[in-house]
Amino acid sequence: MTNKKIVYKPVDHEIAELAHHHGGTQEATLEVLKDLGAKNKLNPVTITEAARALHIPAHEAYGMATFYSMLSLEERKKVLRVCDGPVCWLKRATADGGRQTVVDEWSSMVNGQWSVERSSCLGLCDRAPAVLVEDEQAGPVSPKDAKKVCEGWRGVPTEYSKPRKGEVRVMTSLIGKVDPDEIDSALEHGLYDGLKKALQSDPTTVLAEVESSGLQGRGGAGFPVGRKWRFVASEKRTPRYIVCNADESEPLIFKDRVLMETNPHQLLEGIVIAGYACGASEAWIYIRGEYEHQARRLERAIDQAKAKNLLGKNILGSGFSFDIHVHRGAGAYICGEETALLESLEGKRGEPRLRPPYPPTSGFRGQPTAVNNVESFCAVPHILKNGAEWWKSISTYSVPGTKMYMVLGHVNHPGLFEAPFGLTLRQIIDDFGGGMIKGSKFKFALCGGAAGTIVDEKLLDIPIDFASSQKGISLGAGSFLVCDESVSPVAFLRELLHFFAVESCGKCTPCRVGTWRSLEILNRMASGKGQQGDVEELTTLASLMHDSSFCGLGQSVPIPMKSVLTHFEAEFKKAEN
Amino acid sequence: MINLKINGQPIQAEPGKTILQVTKEHGIHVPTLCYHKDLNPTGNCRMCVVEVKGGRFLSAACVTPIWEGMEIQTQSEKVTKDRKLTLELMLANHPQDCITCDVSGECELQDLAYEYKAAAPAWGSKGTRYPVDSDPNPFIRVDMNRCILCRRCVSACAEIQVRDVWGVAKRGFDEVIVPGAGTTMLEARCESCGQCVAYCPTGALSNKMNYGKARAHQMTKVTTTCSYCGVGCQFDLLVKNEKVIGVQSNPNAPVNGMALCVKGRYGYDYIHHPERLKKPKVRRYLLEGKKKPRDDGQWTMDNGQSSTVNGLWDWVETEWDVALEITAKKFAQIRNDFGADSMGFLTSAKCTNEENYLMNKLARQVVGTNNIDHCARL
Numbered sequence: 001m002t003n004k005k006i007v008y009k010p011v012d013h014e015i016a017e018l019a020h021h022h023g024g025t026q027e028a029t030l031e032v033l034k035d036l037g038a039k040n041k042l043n044p045v046t047i048t049e050a051a052r053a054l055h056i057p058a059h060e061a062y063g064m065a066t067f068y069s070m071l072s073l074e075e076r077k078k079v080l081r082v083c084d085g086p087v088c089w090l091k092r093a094t095a096d097g098g099r100q101t102v103v104d105e106w107s108s109m110v111n112g113q114w115s116v117e118r119s120s121c122l123g124l125c126d127r128a129p130a131v132l133v134e135d136e137q138a139g140p141v142s143p144k145d146a147k148k149v150c151e152g153w154r155g156v157p158t159e160y161s162k163p164r165k166g167e168v169r170v171m172t173s174l175i176g177k178v179d180p181d182e183i184d185s186a187l188e189h190g191l192y193d194g195l196k197k198a199l200q201s202d203p204t205t206v207l208a209e210v211e212s213s214g215l216q217g218r219g220g221a222g223f224p225v226g227r228k229w230r231f232v233a234s235e236k237r238t239p240r241y242i243v244c245n246a247d248e249s250e251p252l253i254f255k256d257r258v259l260m261e262t263n264p265h266q267l268l269e270g271i272v273i274a275g276y277a278c279g280a281s282e283a284w285i286y287i288r289g290e291y292e293h294q295a296r297r298l299e300r301a302i303d304q305a306k307a308k309n310l311l312g313k314n315i316l317g318s319g320f321s322f323d324i325h326v327h328r329g330a331g332a333y334i335c336g337e338e339t340a341l342l343e344s345l346e347g348k349r350g351e352p353r354l355r356p357p358y359p360p361t362s363g364f365r366g367q368p369t370a371v372n373n374v375e376s377f378c379a380v381p382h383i384l385k386n387g388a389e390w391w392k393s394i395s396t397y398s399v400p401g402t403k404m405y406m407v408l409g410h411v412n413h414p415g416l417f418e419a420p421f422g423l424t425l426r427q428i429i430d431d432f433g434g435g436m437i438k439g440s441k442f443k444f445a446l447c448g449g450a451a452g453t454i455v456d457e458k459l460l461d462i463p464i465d466f467a468s469s470q471k472g473i474s475l476g477a478g479s480f481l482v483c484d485e486s487v488s489p490v491a492f493l494r495e496l497l498h499f500f501a502v503e504s505c506g507k508c509t510p511c512r513v514g515t516w517r518s519l520e521i522l523n524r525m526a527s528g529k530g531q532q533g534d535v536e537e538l539t540t541l542a543s544l545m546h547d548s549s550f551c552g553l554g555q556s557v558p559i560p561m562k563s564v565l566t567h568f569e570a571e572f573k574k575a576e577n
Numbered sequence: 578m579i580n581l582k583i584n585g586q587p588i589q590a591e592p593g594k595t596i597l598q599v600t601k602e603h604g605i606h607v608p609t610l611c612y613h614k615d616l617n618p619t620g621n622c623r624m625c626v627v628e629v630k631g632g633r634f635l636s637a638a639c640v641t642p643i644w645e646g647m648e649i650q651t652q653s654e655k656v657t658k659d660r661k662l663t664l665e666l667m668l669a670n671h672p673q674d675c676i677t678c679d680v681s682g683e684c685e686l687q688d689l690a691y692e693y694k695a696a697a698p699a700w701g702s703k704g705t706r707y708p709v710d711s712d713p714n715p716f717i718r719v720d721m722n723r724c725i726l727c728r729r730c731v732s733a734c735a736e737i738q739v740r741d742v743w744g745v746a747k748r749g750f751d752e753v754i755v756p757g758a759g760t761t762m763l764e765a766r767c768e769s770c771g772q773c774v775a776y777c778p779t780g781a782l783s784n785k786m787n788y789g790k791a792r793a794h795q796m797t798k799v800t801t802t803c804s805y806c807g808v809g810c811q812f813d814l815l816v817k818n819e820k821v822i823g824v825q826s827n828p829n830a831p832v833n834g835m836a837l838c839v840k841g842r843y844g845y846d847y848i849h850h851p852e853r854l855k856k857p858k859v860r861r862y863l864l865e866g867k868k869k870p871r872d873d874g875q876w877t878m879d880n881g882q883s884s885t886v887n888g889l890w891d892w893v894e895t896e897w898d899v900a901l902e903i904t905a906k907k908f909a910q911i912r913n914d915f916g917a918d919s920m921g922f923l924t925s926a927k928c929t930n931e932e933n934y935l936m937n938k939l940a941r942q943v944v945g946t947n948n949i950d951h952c953a954r955l
Binding site: 051058060065066067501503504505508510515540541555 | 621622623626635637640642659662663666667669670700725726731741743744745746747749750751752755756758759760765766
C-alpha cells in the first residue's frame with residue numbers, strides 16, 4: 001500500500017492555454033510541442049503536462065518530441081541548420097562527408113548566440129550549399145559568410161522568371177509575372193478561371209475531365225490523379241478530405257517549394273477543384289517545417305482567397321463550401337509517405353500505416369481522403385481552364401502534359417525547368433543544364449531523387465517517364481543530380497545511405513537495421529578501410545530491404561544501391577581492399 | 578468462401594481473414610515475433626513474410642488479407658533467406674548473453690534463431706547501449722539492450738491494461754521503448770500488472786522477484802486459480818524444488834487469458850512465508866475447556882488469587898473440525914445470550930460469488946440477522 005497521497009493537480013496553466021490555442025486535440029500535439037521547444041521548455045515534465053492537456057498518453061507526446069528532427073529536448077539558442085544533403089555535399093566536396101567538419105566550421109564562425117546543427121536536405125538544392133537560419137532559408141552560403149548570415153544576409157535566391165531554351169511553361173508560366181502575395185495580381189493573370197469553369201459544371205464532369213487528361217501523380221509513383229479522385233468520390237462516407245503533400249523532404253527535390261513560393265494561388269485553385277470533384281469539404285496542406293517562408297505565403301494566400309469568396313462558404317455562389325488549412329511538419333522525410341503523413345497530421349509519430357486500407361477509403365481521421373503532390377494540384381487548374389485535349393496536345397510524347405525537372409550538380413546551369421515528358425538524360429544535361437561544366441566529364445547521375453536510380457553514360461539516351469525505371473532510369477519526382485569524374489560512387493552512396501539511416505522511422509527491422517548497417521559498411525569503404533565481402537553484404541542487405549521492408553522508404557533505398565553496384569561494380573570491388 | 582493456394586495446396590477460407598489466420602487454421606507453420614493473437618497486428622518485425630504470386634515485395638502474413646485466387650509460398654528460398662537475414666539484423670543488436678539470460682529456453686527470439694540457424698553476425702554485439710535493470714519498478718526488470726522493438730509491450734499496455742505506459746521514442750536505429758515521457762514506469766502511471774512482461778518475447782522485460790532463480794526447463798508449471806479475488810483468474814505457478822518461485826500467465830486461462838493484476842502476478846511471496854497460517858489455530862484455554870484468562874495473561878483462581886498460567890493464552894494448531902466446533906458453539910452462545918443482532922458478518926472480495934452467497938445464508942438463516950456486509954461495498 002502506498003503511503004503517498006495522490007493529489008489531483010490541474011494542468012499547468014500556460015500549457016493548458018497553449019493546447020487550447022491550437023485546438024486542444026491530439027492533432028495539435030506537434031504545434032504545442034513546437035511552441036514549447038521554441039521557448040526551450042521541452043522536457044519530460046512539460047511533455048507530460050502537454051499530453052494531459054491534449055488528452056493523450058504521455059508516451060505519444062514524448063514519442064513525437066523525439067521523432068521529429070526540428071524538436072529537441074536539449075536547450076538550444078537560436079538554431080542554424082546546416083544542410084548535409086548530397087547536393088550541398090557535392091558543393092563542399094569534403095572527403096569524409098564533412099558532416100561534423102562543416103557543423104564545427106559554422107559553430108566556430110557564428111557568435112555564441114547560435115546553436116549549429118546538421119540537417120537532412122533542406123530542399124534548397126538550387127541554392128547549395130544552404131543553411132536554415134532559424135526559419136529563414138539561406139544559400140548559397142559558406143562558413144566564411146557566417147557573420148553576414150547572422151546579421152541577416154541570406155545569399156542570392158535562384159531566379160526563374162526567364163524560361164530556358166526549349167522550356168514549355170504551364171505551371172511556371174507566371175513566375176516573375178504574378179505577385180505571389182497579391183490575389184488581385186493572380187486574378188488579373190487568369191488564376192481561378194479554371195475553378196470558375198469547374199464550378200459551372202457538375203463534379204462528375206470535372207472528374208471526367210481530369211481523368212481523360214491522363215494526369216499522373218507527380219510525387220514519383222505516377223498514379224493517375226483522376227482514378228484516385230474517383231475512388232474518393234465514389235466513397236459514400238462523408239466528410240471526405242483533400243490532403244496536399246508538400247512535405248518535400250527528399251534530397252534533390254525542390255520543385256514544390258518553387259511552385260508554392262512563386263504562385264501559391266495556383267496550388268490553392270487546384271486543391272479547391274479537387275475538393276469539388278471529390279465532394280470534399282476540407283483540405284490540409286502538409287508542408288515541411290523547413291518551408292516556413294512558403295507556409296506563411298500560403299496562409300496569406302488562403303486569407304486573400306477567403307476574402308474574395310474563392311474559399312470558404314458558398315464559393316462564388318455555387319453552393320460549394322470548402323476550406324484549406326496549412327499544417328507544418330517538423331523534420332521527417334518519412335512524412336512524405338502518404339500514410340505516415342496522415343499519421344503526422346493526426347498528431348502522431350510519422351510512421352507508415354498498414355495498407356490496405358488505402359487513403360481513398362480510410363485516410364485522414366479514417367475518412368476518404370485524396371492525397372496528392374503539390375505539382376499534381378498545380379497542373380489541375382490549367383487542365384480545367386484549357387481542357388483535357390489541350391493538356392494532351394502539349395507534347396507528342398505518350399505521357400501527356402508537362403513536368404517540373406530539376407538538374408543539379410556538375411552542369412553549367414543547374415536549376416528548375418518545365419518541359420514535356422520523354423526527355424533523355426543527355427537532353428537534360430546538354431539542352432537544359434547548359435552541358436557539363438568546363439573540364440569535367442560525365443560519370444554518373446542520380447535520377448529521380450535520393451531514392452532514384454544511379455545511371456552511367458550507357459543510359460544517357462533513354463526517354464524518361466514514369467515507366468522508364470524498367471529500363472534502369474527513373475523519373476521519380478523529376479530531379480537529376482549529375483556527377484563528373486571527380487565524384488566517387490562509393491562516397492556518393494554513403495551520402496545517400498546516411499540520409500536514409502537518419503530518416504528511417506525505425507518501425508520495421510529490415511529498414512531500421514539495414515540502412516544503419518549499410519551506412520557502416522559504406523563509411524569504412526569510402527574511407528579506404530573496406531573489407532572483403534562488403535559488396536556482397538551490401539547486395540544482400542539491398543535485397544532484404546527491398547523485399548521485406550514495411551513501406552516505400554525501405555523498399556526504395558535499394559534502388560540507388562543496386563543500380564550503382566551494377567554500374568560501378570569495379571569501383572566498389574576496389575574499395576573492398 | 579475464398580479460394581486460394583498455399584504452397585500449391587488448394588484451400589478455402591472465409592473472406593476478411595489474414596494469411597496468417599488461414600495458415601494457422603491449416604497447420605501451416607509461419608514464424609511470428611511481433612504478432613500475438615491477443616494484440617492488434619502491426620507488421621513491424623517482418624518475420625512472417627511470405628511470397629504472394631504477382632507481388633513486387635514479400636507480404637507480412639499477419640496483416641495481409643487474403644483474396645480470391647491468391648497464391649502463397651510460405652517456405653520459398655527467398656522467404657526463408659529474408660527471414661534469416663531479418664533475424665540476424667535483430668541479433669546483431671541484441672546482447673549475446675543467452676548463456677546467462679533469465680528467459681533462455683522460453684525466448685521467442687532464441688527459438689526462431691534456432692529454427693533458422695541464425696547467429697549474430699560478426700559485426701554485431703555493439704556493446705551495451707542502455708543501462709541494465711534500468712527501471713526502479715519493484716516487480717519489473719527492464720533491460721532494453723535485449724529489446725528487438727517488436728512493440729508487443731506497447732500494445733499490451735495500451736490494449737489489454739489500457740494504461741498506455743509504454744511508448745516508442747526516437748527513430749531509426751536509435752529507436753527505443755520508453756515509459757511515458759522518458760520517465761520511470763511508476764511515474765508513467767504503471768500499476769505493475771506485468772502484462773508487458775508476459776507479452777515480451779525476449780528478456781528485455783522480465784520479473785525482478787524471480788530473476789536468476791530458475792530457467793524454463795528447471796521449473797514445473799502448476800496451473801491454479803488465483804486466491805486473491807472472486808474473478809477466478811488462472812495462471813501457472815512456477816515451481817522449482819517444491820518451492821513456488823513465480824507466476825506466469827497461462828494463455829489458455831478461460832477467464833483472464835494472459836491478463837493478471839499486480840496481486841495475482843507478483844503477490845505470491847506469502848506462499849512460503851514462515852508466518853503463513855496453514856491450519857486453524859485455537860487458544861489453548863478453549864481447546865482445554867478452561868476459563869478465559871484475563872487480558873493481562875493472569876488467571877483468577879477459584880480461591881480468588883491471581884496466578885500466571887503458562888500457555889493457556891497461546892495459539893495451538895488444531896484440526897478444522899475442532900476449530901469449527903468451538904466457533905459454532907461460541908456463535909450459538911452469543912446469540913443465546915445477546916440476541917442474533919448482536920452479531921455481524923463481513924465477507925470478502927477474495928471469496929467467490931458462491932461463497933459470498935453461503936455467507937449470506939449463514940447470517941440470515943442460520944444466525945438470523947441481517948447484519949451482513951461486503952468489503953467491496955466500502
